[in-house]
Structures are given as C-alpha cells and as structure tokens.
Amino acid sequence: MFSSAADSCSRRVFLITTLQVRPTRSSSAFLRTSITVSSHARTSASPCSSSSVVNAAMAAETSAKVIDGKSVAKVIREEIATEISRMKESTGVVPGLAVILVGDRKDSATYVRNKKKACESVGIKSYEVCLAEDSSEQEVLKYISSFNDDPSVNGILVQLPLPSHMNEQNILNAVCIEKDVDGFNPLNIGRLAMRDREPLFVPCTPKGCIELLHRYGVSIKGKRAVVIGRSNIVGMPAALLLQREDATVSIVHSRTKNPEEITREADIVISAVGQPNMVRGSWIKPGSVIIDVGINPVEDAKSPRGYRLVGDVCYEEASKIASAITPVPGGVGPMTIAMLLSNTLAAAKRANSFE
Amino acid sequence: MFSSAADSCSRRVFLITTLQVRPTRSSSAFLRTSITVSSHARTSASPCSSSSVVNAAMAAETSAKVIDGKSVAKVIREEIATEISRMKESTGVVPGLAVILVGDRKDSATYVRNKKKACESVGIKSYEVCLAEDSSEQEVLKYISSFNDDPSVNGILVQLPLPSHMNEQNILNAVCIEKDVDGFNPLNIGRLAMRDREPLFVPCTPKGCIELLHRYGVSIKGKRAVVIGRSNIVGMPAALLLQREDATVSIVHSRTKNPEEITREADIVISAVGQPNMVRGSWIKPGSVIIDVGINPVEDAKSPRGYRLVGDVCYEEASKIASAITPVPGGVGPMTIAMLLSNTLAAAKRANSFE
Numbered sequence: 001m002f003s004s005a006a007d008s009c010s011r012r013v014f015l016i017t018t019l020q021v022r023p024t025r026s027s028s029a030f031l032r033t034s035i036t037v038s039s040h041a042r043t044s045a046s047p048c049s050s051s052s053v054v055n056a057a058m059a060a061e062t063s064a065k066v067i068d069g070k071s072v073a074k075v076i077r078e079e080i081a082t083e084i085s086r087m088k089e090s091t092g093v094v095p096g097l098a099v100i101l102v103g104d105r106k107d108s109a110t111y112v113r114n115k116k117k118a119c120e121s122v123g124i125k126s127y128e129v130c131l132a133e134d135s136s137e138q139e140v141l142k143y144i145s146s147f148n149d150d151p152s153v154n155g156i157l158v159q160l161p162l163p164s165h166m167n168e169q170n171i172l173n174a175v176c177i178e179k180d181v182d183g184f185n186p187l188n189i190g191r192l193a194m195r196d197r198e199p200l201f202v203p204c205t206p207k208g209c210i211e212l213l214h215r216y217g218v219s220i221k222g223k224r225a226v227v228i229g230r231s232n233i234v235g236m237p238a239a240l241l242l243q244r245e246d247a248t249v250s251i252v253h254s255r256t257k258n259p260e261e262i263t264r265e266a267d268i269v270i271s272a273v274g275q276p277n278m279v280r281g282s283w284i285k286p287g288s289v290i291i292d293v294g295i296n297p298v299e300d301a302k303s304p305r306g307y308r309l310v311g312d313v314c315y316e317e318a319s320k321i322a323s324a325i326t327p328v329p330g331g332v333g334p335m336t337i338a339m340l341l342s343n344t345l346a347a348a349k350r351a352n353s354f355e
Numbered sequence: 356m357f358s359s360a361a362d363s364c365s366r367r368v369f370l371i372t373t374l375q376v377r378p379t380r381s382s383s384a385f386l387r388t389s390i391t392v393s394s395h396a397r398t399s400a401s402p403c404s405s406s407s408v409v410n411a412a413m414a415a416e417t418s419a420k421v422i423d424g425k426s427v428a429k430v431i432r433e434e435i436a437t438e439i440s441r442m443k444e445s446t447g448v449v450p451g452l453a454v455i456l457v458g459d460r461k462d463s464a465t466y467v468r469n470k471k472k473a474c475e476s477v478g479i480k481s482y483e484v485c486l487a488e489d490s491s492e493q494e495v496l497k498y499i500s501s502f503n504d505d506p507s508v509n510g511i512l513v514q515l516p517l518p519s520h521m522n523e524q525n526i527l528n529a530v531c532i533e534k535d536v537d538g539f540n541p542l543n544i545g546r547l548a549m550r551d552r553e554p555l556f557v558p559c560t561p562k563g564c565i566e567l568l569h570r571y572g573v574s575i576k577g578k579r580a581v582v583i584g585r586s587n588i589v590g591m592p593a594a595l596l597l598q599r600e601d602a603t604v605s606i607v608h609s610r611t612k613n614p615e616e617i618t619r620e621a622d623i624v625i626s627a628v629g630q631p632n633m634v635r636g637s638w639i640k641p642g643s644v645i646i647d648v649g650i651n652p653v654e655d656a657k658s659p660r661g662y663r664l665v666g667d668v669c670y671e672e673a674s675k676i677a678s679a680i681t682p683v684p685g686g687v688g689p690m691t692i693a694m695l696l697s698n699t700l701a702a703a704k705r706a707n708s709f710e
Contacts, residue, residue, distance in 0.1 A: 169551075169552075185545070186542055186545030186546045186548075186549055186552060187541055187542045187545055188545065189544075189545035189548050189549055190540070190541030190542055190543065190544035190545030190546070190547075190548065191541045191545070192545075193541075193544050193545065193548050193591055193595070194541055194544055194587045194591065195585070195586070195587055195591075196587075197524075197541060197587075221610060222610045222611070222612050224612075224617075230550070230598065231550070232549045232550055232551075232552075236548055236549070236550075240548070243585065243606060246608075246610040247610075248605065248606065248607060248608070248610070248611040248612070248617065249605065249606055250603065250604065250605035251598060251603065251604055252603060253601075253603070255576060255577045255601040255603070256577070256603040257577050257579075257603070262579075262603065
C-alpha cells in the first residue's frame with residue numbers, strides 16, 4: 001500500500017495556495033527541502049486534509065526511509081524460533097502462552113487467532129480459554145489462578161477489552177508478575193519508571209517502537225523525543241523507555257496547548273493517539289524519525305472493505321520531511337506480537353533458569 | 356536570609372557588560388522587564404556567577420512572589436494536628452510513625468530528630484530504632500517485619516543512605532505497601548504513572564512541590580512544565596505528578612543537550628539536581644513559577660558555619676524574571692516533613708477506616 005502511495009507522490013504536483021512556514025528554529029531547514037511546483041499545477045488537497053490549503057512540504061519529493069516493521073518482526077520471530085529450539089534441546093521445555101478471551105468481539109477473536117498462529121510459528125505452546133460474554137469475574141479469576149500455578153504456562157494474556165460487568169484492574173492484577181507478559185502490572189511500570197530497577201517485562205507495543213529505533217540504528221541518547229498520547233499501554237511506557245535511553249522526553253496530550261510547536265522540536269516522535277492523520281507535515285522537524293503507533297480505519301469507498309487503515313501521522317506529508325518513518329499498516333503493528341513472543345520467551349528462560 | 360538578599364538587590368546596580376538576550380519567543384517580554392542601569396555602576400559579578408558577564412535581567416527589580424514553604428508547611432501541620440485530634444476523639448487511635456536509623460551519620464541523625472519533633476508537634480506517636488553501622492541486613496529486616504505487623508505503626512521510614520554492605524532495594528521492598536509513607540515502592544510509583552490508578556502514597560518531596568503550587572493558586576492544567584533532574588525520589592515522581600494534573604511535561608537531565616533552551620519554554624520549573632545555582636536567569640521564561648528543590652552547601656567565609664545553603668536556581672537572577680519562586684532554605688525543604696506527616700495521617704485513616 002505504501003510503496004504505491006509513495007510512488008504516486010513523486011508524480012503528483014500541488015498548488016501551494018498558502019505557504020505555511022512559521023518562523024521556528026527549524027524553518028530554514030524546512031525551506032531547504034526541495035520544492036517542486038508545476039506551473040500547470042492543479043488545486044489538489046492533501047489526502048490528510050479536508051481543506052485545500054496545502055503545506056509547502058507536500059510538494060517536496062518523498063525522502064524518508066521506510067521503517068519496515070513487518071520485515072523486522074519477521075527477523076525477530078526467526079531469532080526467537082532459534083532460541084526456542086536451543087532451549088528445547090537443552091532443557092526439553094518449550095515456552096507456553098495462555099490467552100483468555102471473554103465474549104464475542106470479532107476484533108478480539110482475530111487478535112487472539114493471530115497471537116496463537118504467531119506462537120505456533122516460533123514453537124511457543126499456546127493455551128486458549130474462550131468464555132461467554134456473560135461469564136462471571138470469578139470464572140476468569142479461576143482460570144488465571146490455575147495458569148498462575150501451571151509451570152508449563154510462562155505468560156498469561158487477558159484479551160482486552162473485557163465485558164463491562166468485569167473489573168479490569170482486579171483481573172489484570174490477578175496475573176502473577178512473573179507471567180505478566182503484557183507488562184501492564186503497576187509494579188512493572190514502577191520499575192520501568194525507576195532508575196536502577198529493571199522491569200520483568202516491558203509492554204509490547206512501546207517495546208516494539210524502541211526495538212525499531214534500535215534495529216534501524218537510530219541513536220536515542222541525548223535526542224529530543226516527543227511522545228504524543230499518554231495511555232497506560234503505549235504513550236506513557238514509551239516515554240519511560242525513551243527516558244531510560246537518555247532521550248530528553250516531552251509528552252504531548254489532549255490538554256497540550258501547542259502540540260504542533262512542541263512536536264516540531266523532536267528528533268524522535270512516537271505517536272499513539274488513535275486520531276487519523278492528526279500529525280501533519282507542519283508538525284515534523286526535518287530529518288526527524290517518526291514512529292506511528294496509530295491504526296485508524298477511515299472510510300474508503302474504493303476499498304473492497306469500505307475502509308482503509310491509516311496512522312496518526314499524515315504519512316504522505318511526513319514522509320517528505322522526516323528522515324525515517326513507519327508505515328501503517330506494516331510498521332509498529334507487526335512488532336507488537338513479535339514483542340509478546342519475546343516476552344514469553346524471556347519468561348520461560350527465567351522460569352527455567354536458561355540463558 | 357532571602358528577604359535580606361532581596362533587599363540588597365534593589366539597592367545594587369550592575370554594569371551590563373554583555374547584553375545576552377537571545378532571539379527566543381520570550382525575548383520581547385524579557386526586554387520589557389524594567390532595567391535600571393546606573394551611570395556610576397561598578398563592575399560586579401552575579402553571586403551565582405564566577406565571571407563578570409552579567410545578564411540583563413540582573414539589573415531589573417526583584418518581582419517574583421516568594422513562595423513561602425515554611426509558612427505553608429506550618430499551616431499544613433496545623434491542619435494535620437486538627438485532623439489527628441478529631442481522629443483520636445472519634446476512634447481513640449493516634450497515627451504512629453516508625454523510623455529506622457542505621458549508623459552514625461550526623462546528617463541522618465539530624466533528619467531523624469527533626470522528623471521525631473515534627474511528629475510530636477502534631478500528635479503522631481513516633482517509634483525509633485537506632486542500629487549500629489555494622490548491623491546486619493537481617494537485623495534491619497527483622498525490625499521492619501515487626502513494624503509491618505504492629506497495628507499501632509502506620510508508617511515505616513528507613514533513613515537513607517544505608518551502610519554500603521546493605522542492599523537498599525531489599526530493605527525498602529520489605530516495608531509493606533500500606534506503610535510505605537515514603538512512597539518509594541515501585542508499585543506506588545507504577546500507580547502514580549498510570550492513568551485511572553491511585554498510588555497509596557505520593558513521595559514526600561514532589562508532593563510538597565505540587566502542594567506549594569496548589570496553595571499559591573498556580574494552575575497546572577495545560578501548562579508547560581520542565582522538571583530538571585530525574586531521580587527516583589524527586590524528579591521522576593514530580594514529572595508524573597505534573598502529568599497527572601494535565602501539564603505538558605519535559606524532563607531535562609544530564610544528557611540533555613540544550614537544558615537552558617528547554618527550561619526557558621516552561622511555565623513551571625521544578626529543579627532537583629543538587630547543583631548550586633545551575634539554573635541562571637537566562638534559563639527562565641518571564642512570568643514562570645520556579646520550585647527549587649536543591650539544598651546545596653556552598654563555601655561562605657562570612658557564615659559562622661563556613662558555608663551557606665543555596666538552591667539549584669540562582670535565586671537572585673531568577674527572582675527578577677519569574678512570577679513566583681521558592682527560596683532556599685525555607686521553600687520546598689519544610690514541605691517534605693509536612694508531607695511525611697500527611698502521608699502518615701492518611702495511612703492511619705486508611706488502617707482505621709476513618710474519613
């Protein structure tokens with residue numbers, strides 16, 4: 001999808017009706033990006049915009065390196081498979097992951113199926129419990145307790161969201177910390193926040209974001225990083241991880257008055273807000289690295305499904321300004337499951353004192 | 356001390372040898388501060404500077420409101436004493452705080468003595484254990500365990516630093532979370548970091564910083580805040596607290612490349628680095644609010660003790676640019692013990708189901 005979008009960019013020319021360049025520190029570099037304007041240009045809005053006001057950057061050539069999460073995730077899964085074989089040969093044990101699904105949500109069922117498939121592909125034994133929508137909290141807790149006690153299960157995953165009659169915190173807190181491969185236990189988060197402490201597990205999606213930076217050789221130390229969004233499962237732990245790697249981190253959120261200005265100061269941006277195309281080209285510092293966690297469906301009559309998936313970042317605009325960017329889909333998405341497998345392997349190694 | 360320093364400022368005139376005003380967003384406001392330059396000015400360095408290059412702002416009149424932590428702490432202690440009386444009348448119980456001191460450090464002994472006195476002044480019963488420097492970790496753990504089991508003890512405090520042969524993490528982790536009035540347990544920190552979770556206790560010094568902002572009517576929501584320093588006991592939890600109150604938070608630390616520039620963007624600055632006078636006037640955005648956690652001894656031949664205490668922030672410069680600032684001493688310092696008393700009261704209320 002994104003190679004075709006990128007292809008179309010280089011052929012497309014835009015009429016620059018308003019040159020929106022603010023006098024920021026980065027403005028001169030911004031203006032240095034090559035701008036191609038055809039005298040025969042026709043008025044054309046950005047695919048990210050509802051107005052016809054088009055940013056200068058949009059006319060520039062695509063320049064950002066595409067951070068290919070799908071390929072990286074594949075490599076990581078192969079590395080994990082190799083490690084699991086080694087472990088099996090040496091100890092006779094393979095890691096086990098238990099997934100608990102409550103209710104009939106189709107999206108949740110798809111996620112669970114994908115996780116199961118991913119487990120099988122690397123040699124992790126998967127255990128699955130599917131409970132009816134109207135099950136009691138007690139029933140879920142009973143399964144968690146039995147998985148807590150089962151030495152063949154190294155990781156326990158409760159698929160969210162749970163039915164509204166259940167107390168999510170109670171249920172998540174019941175997973176023993178040694179098997180909390182999601183890394184959502186507050187004790188894990190606390191250790192992540194603290195210097196000289198080590199979390200047992202790092203939450204999968206933010207871990208995947210940092211892994212992408214590492215695998216693409218993006219140095220983090222001393223860099224300015226902006227995390228957009230402060231959710232417990234992505235934004236907040238992503239900020240803590242960047243901080244652990246010595247970035248200077250700012251967190252932008254719904255109450256931030258000037259998100260564009262602050263984001264434009266960042267060498268590294270991780271966006272996790274769930275707002276399609278919110279981060280426009282004008283938010284991006286030239287040469288920065290963009291990790292887009294958002295996976296947002298937008299209507300698309302041309303798609304057989306009636307929608308397509310886009311990120312939080314207007315890829316078409318940002319890819320002309322950033323030095324590297326993750327596509328959506330195919331960026332952070334595949335990394336999340338890879339990190340879940342990695343956490344499960346780590347749990348199994350720890351439980352079996354295998355290094 | 357600070358009233359006299361402020362007095363001397365208004366009488367003192369400086370030669371502005373170099374007008375160091377950078378073209379930032381705040382520069383015009385910066386220049387609007389009234390500048391008094393005497394034609395008979397003599398060359399005079401800032402008390403915060405080793406050079407004779409003096410900032411323009413230094414010649415301006417002192418304008419910042421002094422955030423009087425000593426007075427606020429006194430009010431809070433009175434509020435706590437009233438609550439404890441009410442609790443005693445209603446339940447017959449008073450809160451209890453146990454302090455464990457290991458070794459002969461004079462500063463630690465002073466802190467413990469001050470805490471004991473503060474407890475007595477509000478009606479908290481204090482329990483004290485003093486162990487020899489060469490005590491075993493096991494001995495400390497034994498006392499913690501007995502305080503954990505003692506219902507008359509609501510808070511347990513292990514005075515840091517511990518002798519080097521002891522494992523600090525092991526010892527701190529042994530304090531049960533319901534009595535961890537210091538709030539340093541990773542589970543507490545994790546809850547502090549997470550939305551929709553409540554920590555049982557908030558670490559005393561950062562809690563004191565936020566309390567000062569509240570009591571002085573400083574609104575936090577939507578403001579840009581910079582925390583300088585990322586320690587487990589002040590900087591990091593201060594950043595989490597500001598974030599909980601909807602500030603847009605950036606954390607500046609030793610690896611930050613342009614701390615001055617980033618700090619100058621902040622409406623609220625909390626500095627906790629332990630570097631005397633590191634934050635100069637040029638770091639401060641006009642009208643911002645400065646909370647200075649640093650308490651640093653610097654040589655002072657004129658003082659009978661041979662030293663005096665200064666903050667991380669050059670008070671003389673910053674107080675001319677900020678709208679409000681904490682002095683050192685008399686700012687955050689007295690708030691820390693007040694918050695310890697507040698946490699101990701909260702623990703006792705919780706343990707006795709008293710509201």
